[in-house]
Amino acid sequence: SLGTPGFLNSVTPPPVDAALIASSMSQSPENPSPNDMVTLSFTILNEGTESISGTVEVTEASDLLGSSTFSNLADGDSTDIDISLGTFSSGQHLLTVSLLVDDDADSTDNSANYSLTVQYTEKVLTINEIHYAPDAGIVEFIELAVLADGELDLSGWHFSDSYTSNLRFFPGETVSAGDLIVLSSDSSLFPYLPLDGILLVSPDGFPTLNNSGDEIFLFDPAGIVNDSISFSDDWGGGNGRSLEKLNPQLDSPDIGNWGTCTSLEKISPGADNSILVETLPEAGNILLDPNPFSPDGDSFDDELRISYSLPFAQAYLTMLIFDSMGREVRTLARNLVTGAEGTLTWDGRFDDGNRARIGIYIIKVEAVDKSTGQSVEWVKTAVLAEVLR
The missing domain is CATH 2.60.40.4070 (Immunoglobulin-like)
Incomplete structure (x- = not known):
């Protein structure tokens, strides 16, 4: 057909057509912490021929977080919307923004998802064991201890050695308080783990740790360093033995909190460290x-x-x-x-x-x-x- 007789012309805008401009979506502050009030901003455009009024809602997993209304938006005009959403827990949040306008002729551009990442201000993952100079046939690994109170979603977490421009992301996994996570280059380490051990192999590979010492950085999904260590071979480990932390609660950058694995196997991936200290006797x-x-x-x-x-x-x-x-x-x-x-x-x-x-x-x-x-x-x-x- 060469025309649309009796119908709205194919190039003529409909009377009511509102659009949420997904590319305009932004947040404030840019890198929020759990104590920050988050505001989501975006633009609504009237692509129809009549003025429109409506409501915008922001939800997370169907829970309403905030809303705003607008009225008498003239055809061809746009309006900027700011919605205060309150505070969020640390981690990643998938928000849905929905534009509600009666009789909208095209609802395909009335919703959009927005990923909000909130930094971790408390240490929830800590470096607990490092195998940087293994015997032949054994791969290098880094063991992490989960310090979070409950479950922790590892999506978006990443790590690196001293070359922080080369980031390795964790596989998506949910872990629990007290879990020990082993990061390695491949699954050949499985036989050395307990039956309930957690071995993760990053799709981005594993860095080659220097035998004389190295740096390890652990980043949360917001790109903030949650734990780090700069160690040398005089901290312990080497010659086939891993470097172990005395207790997961201790600070990683302190040489006094680390020592050489003393177990017969020389390593303890996914299990309590051989030099684990719960409490020290006062006099011995x-x-x-x-x-x-x-x-x-x-x-x-x-x-x-x-x-x-x-x-x-x-x-x-x-x-x-x-x-x-x-x-x-x-x-x-x-x-x-x-x-x-x-x-x-x-x-x-x-x-x-x-x-x-x-x-x-x-x-x-x-x-x-x-x-x-x-x-x-x-x-x-x-x-x-x-x-x-």
């Missing part, structure tokens, strides 16, 4: 059990268990055994890197493998704080009641 203590002990091979009281509780989060431990004449006969540990608590055993033999005689032996324990150099020392006596047969 050494316990010997059983005492006396009788290493006679009958599987009863055969070994002396020497349990220590140190006033340091991480220390160099030396434990020596002397006979009654003051001669050193056995070295159980010398400058052993350890956490605040642990147990060593003596099987009743000297360093040369010979069996110790019945008698009194002196146990000397010294611990040096890895961070401050402060030291403590204990001297205990143990009784070997029967010689090995």
Whole structure:
């Protein structure tokens, strides 16, 4: 057909046609925190031939957050609308703006979605373990601890090494308070995680961490640094062992809050750190059990268990055994890197493998704080009641 007889001309605007200009949508403040009142602004255009009146509503998941009305908007004119929406929780919010005008001939341009991102002003994710110099066959990883009170949506979170222009985004995942999240380059780390471990592989890859030290930045969806660390190899870790934080609640940038993983596996991805410290004893203590002990091979009281509780989060431990004449006969540990608590055993033999005689032996324990150099020392006596047969 070459015309539209009896109908509205195809190039003639309809009487009522309002439009929400999606490209005009903006927010104030630009980078809100949870305490900021957010205002959403946009433009309404009258594309019809009659003046119009109407209402604009802003909703989130069908919940009305705010609205505004306008009236007698002349044809061809536009009006700017500002709606105060109140405060928002940290994270990402998908808002829907809807334009309501009676008898609108074209409703396809009467609504639009708007993504609002609110920064996290409290630390909800923290760096908890770093494996920057792994053994052959083991991939590098970063472990994060969730400090949020409830669930945390990881959509939009991202991280980087010292090259902050090369950002890696998290896969969309919802985690809970207390969860440990492991970021790595691929899924080959799965066998080293607990059954309920959380391993995330960024679609943007994983940075190569320098063996001499590096920087790690953790960004929230608003692009604000939520946690960071600049470490060197003298902080701990290396030679196949990971660098662990003493407690997730401690500050990441403090060298005194980190140490070398002491577990046999050398790493602890997705599990409590091997040097985890809940609380430190004020003075420390050494316990010997059983005492006396009788290493006679009958599987009863055969070994002396020497349990220590140190006033340091991480220390160099030396434990020596002397006979009654003051001669050193056995070295159980010398400058052993350890956490605040642990147990060593003596099987009743000297360093040369010979069996110790019945008698009194002196146990000397010294611990040096890895961070401050402060030291403590204990001297205990143990009784070997029967010689090995």
